[in-house]
Amino acid sequence: xFYFSIFFQYAAQYLKTRLSYRTDLVIELFSxxxxxxxxxxxxxxxxxxxxxxxxxxxxxxxxIYGFFLVPYALFSSFFNIWDFNDRYIVKGExxxxxxxxxHSLFQIVIERMELESMFGAVTGIVIMFYAGSRLGxxxxxxxxxxxxxxxxxxxxxxxxxxxxxAAISFWSDSKTxxxxxxxxxxxxxxxxxxxxxxxIRFVLTWVLPFAFVxxxxxxxxxxxxxxxxxxxxxxxxxxxxxGLAIFLWNAGVKRYRGAGx
Amino acid sequence: xxxxxxxxxxIRIRFLMMLAYRTxxxxxxxxxxINIGAYYFLWQAIYxxxxxxAGMSVSQMTTYVAVAWxxxxxxxxxxxxxxxxxxxxxxxxxxxxxxxxxxxxxTMQGLGEGLxxxxxxxxPGMVIIWLAFPIDFSNSLNVWILFFVSIxxxxxxxxxxxxxxxxxxxxxxxxxxxIRGKRVIIDLFSGLLLPISFYPLWAQxxxxxxxxxxxxxxxxxxxxxxxxxAEVYSALGIQLFWSLFLIIPIQLLxxxxxxxxxxxxx
Numbered sequence: 001x002f003y004f005s006i007f008f009q010y011a012a013q014y015l016k017t018r019l020s021y022r023t024d025l026v027i028e029l030f031s032x033x034x035x036x037x038x039x040x041x042x043x044x045x046x047x048x049x050x051x052x053x054x055x056x057x058x059x060x061x062x063x064i065y066g067f068f069l070v071p072y073a074l075f076s077s078f079f080n081i082w083d084f085n086d087r088y089i090v091k092g093e094x095x096x097x098x099x100x101x102x103h104s105l106f107q108i109v110i111e112r113m114e115l116e117s118m119f120g121a122v123t124g125i126v127i128m129f130y131a132g133s134r135l136g137x138x139x140x141x142x143x144x145x146x147x148x149x150x151x152x153x154x155x156x157x158x159x160x161x162x163x164x165x166a167a168i169s170f171w172s173d174s175k176t177x178x179x180x181x182x183x184x185x186x187x188x189x190x191x192x193x194x195x196x197x198x199x200i201r202f203v204l205t206w207v208l209p210f211a212f213v214x215x216x217x218x219x220x221x222x223x224x225x226x227x228x229x230x231x232x233x234x235x236x237x238x239x240x241x242x243g244l245a246i247f248l249w250n251a252g253v254k255r256y257r258g259a260g261x
Numbered sequence: 262x263x264x265x266x267x268x269x270x271x272i273r274i275r276f277l278m279m280l281a282y283r284t285x286x287x288x289x290x291x292x293x294x295i296n297i298g299a300y301y302f303l304w305q306a307i308y309x310x311x312x313x314x315a316g317m318s319v320s321q322m323t324t325y326v327a328v329a330w331x332x333x334x335x336x337x338x339x340x341x342x343x344x345x346x347x348x349x350x351x352x353x354x355x356x357x358x359x360x361x362x363x364x365x366x367x368t369m370q371g372l373g374e375g376l377x378x379x380x381x382x383x384x385p386g387m388v389i390i391w392l393a394f395p396i397d398f399s400n401s402l403n404v405w406i407l408f409f410v411s412i413x414x415x416x417x418x419x420x421x422x423x424x425x426x427x428x429x430x431x432x433x434x435x436x437x438x439x440i441r442g443k444r445v446i447i448d449l450f451s452g453l454l455l456p457i458s459f460y461p462l463w464a465q466x467x468x469x470x471x472x473x474x475x476x477x478x479x480x481x482x483x484x485x486x487x488x489x490x491a492e493v494y495s496a497l498g499i500q501l502f503w504s505l506f507l508i509i510p511i512q513l514l515x516x517x518x519x520x521x522x523x524x525x526x527x
Contacts, residue, residue: 021433021434021435022434023433024435024436024437024438024439025438026438027433027438027439028438028441028442029438030435030438030442031438031439031441031442031443031445032441032507033446034442034445034446035441035442038448038449039443041449042454042455045455045459045460046307046455046459047460048459048461049307049311049314049315050307050308050309050311052309053307053309054306137352177291178288178292180293181289181293181296183430184262184294184296185292185295185296185299188299188300188303190308191303191306195303195305195306196299196302196303197298197301197302199298200295200298200299200302203295204299231415240494
């Protein structure tokens with residue numbers, strides 16, 4: 001209960017801060033929309049030159065992208081820890097976080113939330129409905145529930161990967177610049193994984209399992225039964241990866257010595 | 262011109278700063294390679310049975326992707342965010358009274374970072390990529406020289422756009438949205454994600470009037486020999502034009518910004 005009330009107080013505070021710089025908020029919403037459009041444009045341009053991508057047509061790829069946007073929006077609203085190393089370790093801010101009465105990771109999540117990223121979920125759902133209607137897909141009664149579970153699973157996977165990377169900073173406080181590149185690798189989970197060679201497919205499935213935030217769960221809705229096994233693993237992978245990340249984080253916090261002045 | 266040594270020193274210090282962190286760069290190379298590898302297979306799938314799309318063969322496309330990302334390590338920097346932070350924290354007031362040109366110093370720091378990444382990241386990364394994927398390196402020295410000239414221009418134009426974005430913080434006070442938007446626009450319009458020749462003609466026409474092509478498309482096309490003969494020189498001409506032209510808005514904004522500086526903290 002305590003965590004809930006803290007969360008809502010931070011959220012309210014956050015909205016006030018953002019609303020005081022309205023021009024920037026508008027520009028930011030616009031640039032989020034633009035970055036979603038960029039990926040869509042990529043798909044459209046590519047399909048201007050080909051009709052099938054490893055047996056998947058344009059609308060199916062667009063549908064996968066729409067699905068991806070929803071867990072991604074959830075992730076990017078709450079887990080802005082890509083600059084954790086710079087912001088918390090190098091500048092010594094972590095000391096402050098540790099004096100707070102709530103779990104250090106939760107404290108960072110609420111400090112760094114960017115609620116406006118949730119608009120991405122709306123874009124994603126709109127894209128899914130657009131692609132779904134072009135494909136003549138029908139909605140079953142259980143689809144929304146499955147969708148919810150897959151979305152949460154996907155967001156957990158993203159969160160797990162990024163928290164683990166951030167936790168590495170507890171052991172080595174030098175810059176890595178890996179994080180921005182990780183955002184790029186996340187994009188490859190949106191394409192049918194059978195286009196990649198076995199190494200990359202393995203990485204995208206079990207090491208950096210971004211395929212569970214794109215093609216696998218979306219394959220369920222697209223009725224690609226050969227991928228159902230993977231699709232249903234999505235929530236499990238989410239729980240495992242987030243669990244591992246939190247474990248790693250806690251171990252890291254124990255080791256933390258403070259670097260600031 | 263006694264300032265030249267000062268600016269050289271700025272490059273050197275930033276270079277040494279990056280050098281202190283070099284070990285972790287090797288993990289960065291691995292991630293970059295995965296990135297380029299995934300892109301390679303994606304393009305293979307897109308080409309499918311076709312050997313030529315928009316005048317580019319599969320192997321040219323692979324080389325394009327690899328070189329575009331490796332060149333990005335050189336021209337890319339975060340000085341827009343650094344300027345924004347220094348404005349928000351009020352540090353910029355101190356920077357302005359120091360005996361150097363603030364924007365010049367920022368540019369040199371970006372260059373120091375870029376040179377570091379070029380030597381410790383792009384070069385070893387390129388070797389790994391070259392071993393792992395079928396990439397065509399040109400054996401003409403001329404192409405390599407023109408490519409290096411071209412990525413210097415790419416650095417200049419990209420840095421100028423970063424300076425412009427950074428300076429706008431003086432007016433917007435809070436600038437994360439614009440910084441993010443600029444990055445997205447550069448990824449798309451610069452030709453990093455897709456060669457400009459892949460776009461529909463009307464879109465190509467629009468992009469021809471914008472500075473972004475100078476950042477990624479032109480150097481990558483020169484490297485893959487997608488541009489040959491006179492095309493190369495007119496492409497370099499476009500880069501030169503933008504490098505000079507963009508000085509005008511930067512100077513204008515800088516003059517106005519200094520007059521209406523509001524220090525938010527410090």
